[in-house]
Amino acid sequence: MQPFVYNALPARVIFGSGTLSQVASEIQRLGCSKALVLSTPGQAKKGEALKAELGALAVGLYSNAKMHTPTSVTEDALKLLQKLQADCIVALGGGSTIGLAKALALRTDLPQIVIPTTYSGSEGTSIIGQTENGRKTTQKSLKVLPEVIIYDVDLTLGLPAQTTITSGINAIAHAIEALYSAEANPITDSLAEQGIARLAGALPVLAKDLKNSEARSDALFGAWACGSCLGVVGMALHHKLCHTLGGTFDLPHAETHTVMLPHTIAYNTPFAVAPMAKAAHSLGAASAAQGVFDLAKGLGAPYSLKELGMKEADLERAADVAMSSPYPNPAPLEREKLLNLLRDAYEGKRPA
Missing domain, CATH: 1.20.1090.10 (Dehydroquinate synthase-like - alpha domain)
Incomplete structure (x- = not known):
């Protein structure tokens, strides 16, 4: 066997069908009660539905996540997060939404629950890419690694x-x-x-x-x-x-x-x-x-x-x-x- 070094990344993974129903219990498991839900404009209706399902556990929805995680969008979302005094982030979507959740976590160290709806795989990494002035840079930090990943196969059935x-x-x-x-x-x-x-x-x-x-x-x-x-x-x-x-x-x-x-x-x-x-x-x-x-x-x-x-x-x-x-x-x-x-x-x- 070849010598090697392996650093396991800490994350709770919930995989199955209908697992979206577990978001509320996962928020509470983290000791949180004021979640900010994130989505792209195209998935705003799904974000609203999730916010409504969470009831008092959700304090707002930010539905303007963009591809390549522009820092201007992150700063805009950060203002809302701070205004609402959110204590955790719930991201519903693909790489754009999960990228925004990571960018917010990098700046606030708030816990994240992410629900991927595509196969981007970003949720499994401690890597974040951000774009500013037409230049995309990446970095690694455990601060951006989601605490909980909820995979719901049902959410991918409508993927084009x-x-x-x-x-x-x-x-x-x-x-x-x-x-x-x-x-x-x-x-x-x-x-x-x-x-x-x-x-x-x-x-x-x-x-x-x-x-x-x-x-x-x-x-x-x-x-x-x-x-x-x-x-x-x-x-x-x-x-x-x-x-x-x-x-x-x-x-x-x-x-x-x-x-x-x-x-x-x-x-x-x-x-x-x-x-x-x-x-x-x-x-x-x-x-x-x-x-x-x-x-x-x-x-x-x-x-x-x-x-x-x-x-x-x-x-x-x-x-x-x-x-x-x-x-x-x-x-x-x-x-x-x-x-x-x-x-x-x-x-x-x-x-x-």
Whole structure:
């Protein structure tokens, strides 16, 4: 057995169907009584319904969570939180809402209960990404790790096909990076392989039948597994590029991960042969890079940056921003090679 270091992250996970009904008891279990509910504008009605169900345990709803966690939105939400004297945060939604909950917890250290409705996996990590003045930065802190994660499979049954697929591949990206991380270990490797396999098996089923509860359950478990892996180890090239593209050029989060993942895998595979062989096996493919590309394209997901609205003229700038701060990665970071990677992703080429 290889030597390794593994730091388990403390979190209470409740998984099942109909588990949304347990939010009130979890607020009380934390010793709290004045929850601020968070959502995006698109899920405001669900946020209102949850607030009404919580009754006196909820003091308000903030329904303006935004993608990439802009600091201006966080400051706006913080004012409401302080005005209402909330003593905990309840986030209902995907990565945007959970990102806002983390940003508020970073500033207040209030406990969080998060109820994911997509497969972003953000809830399983102590990582927060925030955008200010067109620049997205990340940091790690246990202050942003949710105290309670409530997975309710029923909440994912209405998730649209496009969001289902792209957020699922976004989750797979967490596990892929965990496999070749400098901090990889046998425990996260096992969890990463499980997560990839569950999602790779569930997404084709859900593309044909969005209401398949067994596939929804597998996908939600896979998202937790993948997110938990990334929470333990460090991020590398893939997440760095996606944060650059999302924060600087305002590209959609999950779709950007979906487009970029095959190309970042291909860039790193020569320097991470064994880890990417594990990924390929979990995907049921001969090649991890081609397996992810074929999965995304075959399910109708976007597979080029051009489709997402990226301008070809901005590729040079994206490479410069990505190179501006060093970070661990299996393959050496070389600007021209990164630019070629970005060009391939822009055109939507299948990795060689």
